[in-house]
């Protein structure tokens with residue numbers, strides 16, 4: 001008989017799963033995932049069951065990392081909750097299995113894993129794509145993801161270091177320019193917006209450092225270098241016309257094919273990165289719906305073909321946003337990080353397997 005599974009509660013998972021371990025591990029495993037070598041990593045797109053009566057979803061996310069002997073699945077529920085609901089909108093459990101014998105070896109709280117993993121992946125995207133001089137971080141939303149993103153972004157990017165160049169003369173007779181590099185430290189400015197201002201205020205009250213509460217999305221994002229969208233919105237809240245050219249957006253919400261946080265302009269103008277191409281094609285409304293007009297026109301053309309109508313649809317106006325690369329493809333060197341452009345990282349959370357950190361696994365075996 002196999003032994004009873006180890007139980008790890010939220011507190012224990014939070015303690016064991018540190019960003020210092022998680023980030024390099026995620027970087028390494030995402031790079032491997034993007035090579036699509038199924039003898040190494042198998043992580044299909046999750047299965048999702050809608051719970052229509054209650055505005056919720058149940059997702060099952062199995063994964064196998066052969067080399068590390070990790071066989072696991074996350075089971076997650078997520079709901080569109082009324083503002084101020086005391087219930088969490090995302091809840092999860094992670095099960096680990098013995099890969100050879102098949103029994104469950106561990107049952108872990110998945111809420112802490114989801115919060116930290118998602119924020120860590122966004123932080124990796126910001127490391128790769130944020131403008132070199134990033135002074136302003138803007139977080140849209142004030143829930144669990146907003147908080148974990150605040151924690152890791154301020155931990156990693158609290159200060160930006162800029163090297164200023166000075167020129168001058170070295171001697172009277174021989175004029176020569178020389179350069180001196182002065183490291184200058186700037187404090188990252190953080191802005192937060194939430195649907196109800198008091199929720200943003202409550203978010204800020206829990207923090208040590210000063211954070212500006214903004215009254216509108218526009219006020220929050222104008223001039224921001226890095227923007228995190230972590231809301232339950234199903235219609236666009238962030239519009240391309242407000243976004244500073246070259247900014248980086250980590251788009252964390254809108255994980256359903258008919259939900260969006262970002263508008264067409266932003267999605268079509270930005271260079272779009274994703275965690276998994278298959279996941280993005282199946283689940284990202286921000287990507288799928290950015291091409292809704294061409295789908296509509298094509299449908300009309302087919303429908304009216306017997307009338308011999310010729311429709312000419314300007315492609316650039318209606319085509320769907322294109323996925324440029326997976327984050328893992330940048331991490332493994334197959335695609336470039338186009339830091340000079342406005343970039344969107346569309347996160348869907350499909351790749352959760354990295355969360356089964358060896359430290360957690362060691363605790364169990």
Ligand SMILES: NC(=O)C1=CN([C@@H]2O[C@H](COP(=O)(O)OP(=O)(O)OC[C@H]3O[C@@H](n4cnc5c(N)ncnc54)[C@H](O)[C@@H]3O)[C@@H](O)[C@H]2O)C=CC1
Pocket residue numbers: 078081083088089090114118141142143144145146194195196199230231232233234237251252253254255347348349350
């Ligand atoms: N990409 C990923 O890997 C993951 C994505 N998520 C998604 O991220 C989003 C945030 O998740 P949590 O922080 O856990 O949720 P939460 O419930 O703790 O916070 C949600 C925030 O969104 C705001 N909000 C809700 N509906 C809104 C609307 N229509 N317009 C504007 N703001 C709205 C709320 O006021 C709150 O500030 C959700 O969409 C969730 O499904 C969650 C976990 C992982």
Ligand SMILES: O=C(O)C1=NCCCC1
Pocket residue numbers: 076078090092114255348349350352
């Ligand atoms: O990865 C997860 O966990 C989730 N992803 C998107 C929706 C909420 C939960």
